[in-house]
Amino acid sequence: MTKTITCISPVDGSVFAERPALPFDEAAAAIADCRAAQKEWAARPLADRVALVNKGVARLVEMTDEAVPEIARMMGRPVRYGGEFGGVVERADYMGEIAAEALAPIVIEKSDQFERRIIREPHGVVFVVAPWNYPYLTAINTVAPALIAGNVVVIKHASQTLLAGERMVQAFTEAGVPEDVFINLFLDHETTSALIGARAFDFINFTGSVGGGQAMERAAAGTFTPLGLELGGKDPAYVMEDADLDAAVATLVDAGMYNSGQCCCGIERIYVHESLYDAFVEKAVATVSDYKLGNPLDEATTLGPMAHKRFAAEVRAQVAEAVADGATAMIDPALFPEDDGGAYLMPQVLTGVTHDMRVMRDESFGPVFGIMKVSNDDEALELMNDCQYGLTASLWTQDAARAAAIGAQIETGTVFMNRADYLDPALCWTGCKDTGRGGSLSVIGFQNLTRPKSYHLKKVTA
Incomplete structure (x- = not known):
């Protein structure tokens, strides 16, 4: 047959x-x-x-x-x-x-x-x-x-x-x-x-x-x-104290939410220096809140359904587990009534997350990312490397030498400075670990x- x-x-x-x-x-x-x-x-x-x-x-x-x-x-x-x-x-x-x-x-x-x-x-x-x-x-x-x-x-x-x-x-x-x-x-x-x-x-x-x-x-x-x-991938971003805040928010939110988060090199976890943390979270939440979830055939839609309801179910489970363990969901569900419990999934930004939570360890491949506050480069580097995957990492700073020095210690395939979620055909697209x-x-x-x-x-x- x-x-x-x-x-x-x-x-x-x-x-x-x-x-x-x-x-x-x-x-x-x-x-x-x-x-x-x-x-x-x-x-x-x-x-x-x-x-x-x-x-x-x-x-x-x-x-x-x-x-x-x-x-x-x-x-x-x-x-x-x-x-x-x-x-x-x-x-x-x-x-x-x-x-x-x-x-x-x-x-x-x-x-x-x-x-x-x-x-x-x-x-x-x-x-x-x-x-x-x-x-x-x-x-x-x-x-x-x-x-x-x-x-x-x-x-x-x-x-x-x-x-x-x-x-x-x-x-x-x-x-x-x-x-x-x-x-x-x-x-x-x-x-x-x-x-x-x-x-x-x-x-x-x-x-x-x-x-x-x-x-x-x-x-x-x-x-x-x-x-x-x-x-798989669980790509990190690190926003340093000298970063262009507006550019970092715009790029990283897009890198986390575009294609309903279903990007190989999408950003799934963000580490922000304590001096910019509150401002970054505020701007990121405002940006994500403006997305329009709906039928992808509608020109007004900026966030379509996930490719299959089982993929959306996994993201919902990760978010629910994180919230149960103390994370805070920053996006108001009332803004996204189209979330039907199936393939249509609202975007989410999580604070209060830790690496004990699956949403910061396992691949989500959906419209969600967690934001953590860090005090210095060493702390950010340790968190970025605390992962089974290694595709890309996005560093935000005005200091190229600093980015290169940190990049040399990140277990990843590509190091970006002041950009994310991009594939340059002149550079090798590669990864490490899982x-x-x-x-x-x-x-x-x-x-x-x-x-x-x-x-x-x-x-x-x-």
């Missing part, structure tokens, strides 16, 4: 889309066809591959009017914010611009006696397992450089954004990328694990939960298939999507 993968819309709880899950044999056959197309794709001039990827992205952008409300219906992001395609273009363009240099051979010697060099060779079949929170932005981080480097790509999206991979492949195919070079598959968890265990893929990039990453590692155990994993391993974008992204191959050529002379 054929299994069905279903997307339940958080907007109204209705079935938005369904697709049959491919059985193992059919999926394996499709991947085999993809593998057969890889050599010819890799043999194309690099400039041609870059141009085709750029055309694919351009075609995707042309679908904005369809894709934006589709995203709203699938995972709840308000249409007023548009699609993700500005970032998609920025990242794909940058990776295309640096490709020739990043993939160039490293020439050690070229003499009458020897040629010695290291080249970057594509892995072959790259499997991209993309999440629902930013279905296009997260996918392009691997799809664009993988294709540019000469790999073929198989993409599988989360069920919550079931149609995103299908649309992405459609755009690239219509732009001229050969059909077997970039394919979308609808797979259940069991078939996905079986394909990984059967060595169907040569590189796997997974973005999702820690549990999902552990499942990927178990499935790949003994296959030696390299994995790139971007998993956030995962590997890195995407930048020159390092190309290195991870290729393998080194050495040539040692001795010239025989009479």
